Amino acid sequence: MITLMLAVLGAWFLSLFAGPAIYVAMGLAGFAFLAIAGIPGIVIPQKVAMAANSFPLLAAPLFILMGNLMNASGISYRIFEFAKAIVGWMRGGLAQANIVGSVIFAGMSGSAVADAAGLGTVEIEAMKREGYDGETAGAVTAASATIGPIIPPSLPMIVYGVAAETSIGALFLAGVIPGLLMAGALMLMVRHLAIRRNMPRHPFEGGRVLWLAFRRAFWALMAPVVLFGGLFSGVFTPTEAAAVAVVYALGLGMFVYREFRLADLPKVILDAVETTGVVMALVMTASLLGYCISVSRLPQEFGAWLTGLTQNPLVYLLIVNVLLLVVGCFMEALAAMLVLIPILVPVAVKLGIDPVQFGLVFVLNLMIGTITPPVGVVLYVTAKVANVPFERMAHAVLPYLVPLFAVLALITLWPAVTTVLPDLLLRRAP
Amino acid sequence: MTRFAAMAARVVDVLAIALFVAMFACVLAQVVFRYFLGSPLTWSDELARYLFVWCAFLGWVIAARRRSHLAVTMGRERLGARAQAALKVAGALAAVAFAGVLVFYGTRIAERNWDVETTALAFPVGVVYAIVPLAALAVGLYAVADAAAAWSAWRMGGARR
Numbered sequence: 001m002i003t004l005m006l007a008v009l010g011a012w013f014l015s016l017f018a019g020p021a022i023y024v025a026m027g028l029a030g031f032a033f034l035a036i037a038g039i040p041g042i043v044i045p046q047k048v049a050m051a052a053n054s055f056p057l058l059a060a061p062l063f064i065l066m067g068n069l070m071n072a073s074g075i076s077y078r079i080f081e082f083a084k085a086i087v088g089w090m091r092g093g094l095a096q097a098n099i100v101g102s103v104i105f106a107g108m109s110g111s112a113v114a115d116a117a118g119l120g121t122v123e124i125e126a127m128k129r130e131g132y133d134g135e136t137a138g139a140v141t142a143a144s145a146t147i148g149p150i151i152p153p154s155l156p157m158i159v160y161g162v163a164a165e166t167s168i169g170a171l172f173l174a175g176v177i178p179g180l181l182m183a184g185a186l187m188l189m190v191r192h193l194a195i196r197r198n199m200p201r202h203p204f205e206g207g208r209v210l211w212l213a214f215r216r217a218f219w220a221l222m223a224p225v226v227l228f229g230g231l232f233s234g235v236f237t238p239t240e241a242a243a244v245a246v247v248y249a250l251g252l253g254m255f256v257y258r259e260f261r262l263a264d265l266p267k268v269i270l271d272a273v274e275t276t277g278v279v280m281a282l283v284m285t286a287s288l289l290g291y292c293i294s295v296s297r298l299p300q301e302f303g304a305w306l307t308g309l310t311q312n313p314l315v316y317l318l319i320v321n322v323l324l325l326v327v328g329c330f331m332e333a334l335a336a337m338l339v340l341i342p343i344l345v346p347v348a349v350k351l352g353i354d355p356v357q358f359g360l361v362f363v364l365n366l367m368i369g370t371i372t373p374p375v376g377v378v379l380y381v382t383a384k385v386a387n388v389p390f391e392r393m394a395h396a397v398l399p400y401l402v403p404l405f406a407v408l409a410l411i412t413l414w415p416a417v418t419t420v421l422p423d424l425l426l427r428r429a430p
Numbered sequence: 431m432t433r434f435a436a437m438a439a440r441v442v443d444v445l446a447i448a449l450f451v452a453m454f455a456c457v458l459a460q461v462v463f464r465y466f467l468g469s470p471l472t473w474s475d476e477l478a479r480y481l482f483v484w485c486a487f488l489g490w491v492i493a494a495r496r497r498s499h500l501a502v503t504m505g506r507e508r509l510g511a512r513a514q515a516a517l518k519v520a521g522a523l524a525a526v527a528f529a530g531v532l533v534f535y536g537t538r539i540a541e542r543n544w545d546v547e548t549t550a551l552a553f554p555v556g557v558v559y560a561i562v563p564l565a566a567l568a569v570g571l572y573a574v575a576d577a578a579a580a581w582s583a584w585r586m587g588g589a590r591r
Contacts (some may be wrong), residue, residue: 019506020521021499027528045536045562052486053479053558061485062454235465243457266447270492273446277489278498284486332500374504390504 001037005296008033009339012289013331022335023281030288039295044288051287052280055239057162060110060279062242063153065272066249067109070223071118072268073253073260078217079104080122085213087187089204092194094130095140096187098123102144103183106151107224108245110158112370115148116141116381124386130200135396138386142378142393143186143400146367151179153227153245156363158238159283159334163290163341166355168238169231170422174356178364178411178418185403193399219256223248232425279334286338293342303347313351317358317412320344321365328369332377337366357411360418364408371397439495442568446488453481473550480548480558487565494525494569497576515584522577529570536562 012029016022027048034041051057070076083101090096105119120141127137149156152172161168193199214221227245230236236244253260293299310316323344327336341362348358370378373394383393411417456478464470493499506517540563544556 016502017505018517018520019501019503020524021501023499024521024525024528027531028524031528031531041531041535042539042542045532045539045559048532049483049487049536049559049562052483054482055475055479058453058457058478058482061450061482062457065450065454236461239457240461243454243461246454247458269447269450270443273450273485273489274492274496274498275489276486277491277493278500280486281490281493281499332502375502377500 001296002298002301004036005033005293005298008036008292016331021281022332023285026282026285026289026335026339030285030292033289033292033296037295043291047288047291048284051284054162056168056237057158057283059153059158059168059239059242060155061272061276062239062246063110063155063158064114064275064279065269066242066245067111067114067118068268068272068275069246069249069253069260070108070220071114072264073249073257075108075220075252075257076101076105076119076122078213078220078257080119080126082213082217082221084126085205085210088202090191090194091201092190092199093201094123094127094132095136095190095194095199098127098137098140099144099147099183099186099190102141102147103151103179104221104224106148106179107227108153108220108249109148110153110155112145112148112367112378113381115145116378117385120145120382121385124382128386132199134386134388135392136197136199138382138388138393139396139400140186140190141386142371142376142382142397143404144183145378145382146364146371146404147179147182147186149367150175150182150360150364152176152231153238153242154363155279156333156337156366157359159279160337160341160359160363163287163338164345164355164359166359167422167426170356170426171359172238173232173421173425174360174418175363176421178360178407181410181417182404182407185406186400189400189403219252223252234426282332282334283338286335289339290342293339299343299346302343303350306347307350311351313348313353314413316347316351317353317361320348320358321361321408321412324362324365325368328366329372330375331369332375333366333370336369337362354415354419356422357415357418361408361412364404364411368401368404368408372401438568442488442491442495446485446492449481449485449488453478453485456481476548476550483558484561487561491565491568491572494572512584512587515580518580519577519584522573522580525573526570526577529566529573532566533563533570536566 008029012025015025031044080097080101083097083104087093087096087100101119101123102115105115109115123141124137128134152175154175157171158168161171226248227241230244231238231241349355370376379393379397380390383390456474460471460474506514536559540556540559543559544554546555548555
């Protein structure tokens with residue numbers, strides 16, 4: 001059955017390049033495996049439908065709605081203005097503000113695509129107006145958008161937590177330090193490039209402007225505080241925290257900033273349902289394929305083969321990094337994650353790797369995959385927003401991969417970067 | 431035909447919004463009752479999960495209508511217009527096939543679970559499963575329309591839609 005599974009996975013992977021919907025290819029691969037292996041097809045609707053029958057996963061649509069509400073309330077604009085007031089005086093000020101803005105936005109949005117499409121539009125326009133070329137504006141936006149799913153809340157981490165049976169709260173906490181490190185490393189790279197390419201800068205506008213921008217953005221800046229407060233004091237589960245955050249975002253848009261009207265609500269909800277459908281079609285069919293992979297006993301065989309090769313957790317992590325980086329280049333992140341979790345996670349657990357650290361390594365690898373060609377969803381979106389051909393964008397983003405790789409290496413080699421916060425705040429048993 | 435399609439789309443949209451709001455209300459009610467009123471609800475968790483199943487499938491239908499399901503189109507876009515149209519036909523037919531699989535087995539699993547009751551609310555589990563064939567039927571019809579459009583594009587030598 002393992003040969004069959006490998007053949008099915010190979011055919012599925014190759015078929016993706018013909019351009020069918022990814023979920024269709026995944027669903028048919030699962031169907032083909034079950035049909036040839038002689039397993040009753042009635043498990044298909046069962047696995048597909050029951051993948052959504054999960055309370056933790058319910059956080060996903062709620063966070064999607066929250067992000068849409070924030071974008072519709074003009075919050076992205078206020079965040080960018082505030083970021084500009086903090087770091088705009090540096091050389092390449094708007095590029096730096098782009099990164100700082102992404103960090104703040106990351107605290108309310110869990111998806112790199114949402115960051116690139118929402119905040120990214122504001123950022124790229126502002127940068128082009130100041131004379132940055134589209135490539136630079138798009139590349140910085142794409143690279144900083146990858147911070148979005150590392151700093152909580154995070155859609156990929158919710159899905160990882162559910163699929164790998166790891167605490168979503170712990171994963172969220174584990175992302176805070178790596179996310180800030182990514183921002184710092186990216187800012188160093190921008191600084192380096194800004195001096196070499198002589199990017200524009202502003203004089204510092206003074207404390208008054210900074211204070212004003214802070215006051216105008218204050219309630220938006222409080223959103224992550226509300227979210228994390230509830231989440232990390234142990235009062236709310238991530239799903240409940242997401243519901244509370246939706247209420248907060250709604251109140252903010254309607255009563256504080258008054259840019260959001262109740263009449264817009266159906267459209268915003270409908271868009272959230274649509275995005276949920278796109279995400280869940282992948283999650284549901286991948287869970288069918290994941291079931292097939294477990295039935296084929298591929299994980300056991302692969303695990304035995306791999307542990308025969310190495311017993312060293314570090315070597316294993318390096319192998320996983322290389323594998324995920326390569327796979328991330330060619331596959332959509334969520335689909336790759338769900339198919340590979342049943343294969344890679346059991347071995348990691350056996351080798352004594354902290355599941356939270358492993359989750360972070362997993363997610364960061366695949367997020368880097370979203371800004372690398374040929375299949376890079378975030379790169380694709382920013383190329384569209386910046387109106388630059390995909391190939392040129394893929395080239396422009398290269399220097400920004402260096403700082404991201406540095407952080408990836410750090411969290412791979414030094415588990416404490418990821419585990420210290422969950423250990424401290426959730427008092428996890430070591 | 432177009433009027434019927436527009437009406438059906440509207441029904442799906444309204445139902446999707448209503449169920450999403452209900453799901454959200456369930457989670458919120460759970461928070462309010464557990465932390466503020468001190469008497470946890472027994473049914474909110476289950477209802478929210480089943481509403482989520484329905485929402486996910488309705489979102490699936492809406493995304494199919496708006497053609498926003500993720501696909502890797504960069505390889506295809508390097509080919510000539512006619513080859514692209516041919517691959518689009520193949521992709522749409524694959525979607526029809528998978529929808530067919532879900533309609534066939536989805537109907538059977540819904541029937542089989544019609545007299546099985548859910549834990550907290552005691553309504554038939556079959557109701558939860560019923561969305562599988564219904565949504566798959568809608569997605570299949572959209573895919574048939576896509577296939578037909580790509581097919582006529584292929585016949586006309588691959589002019590872009």
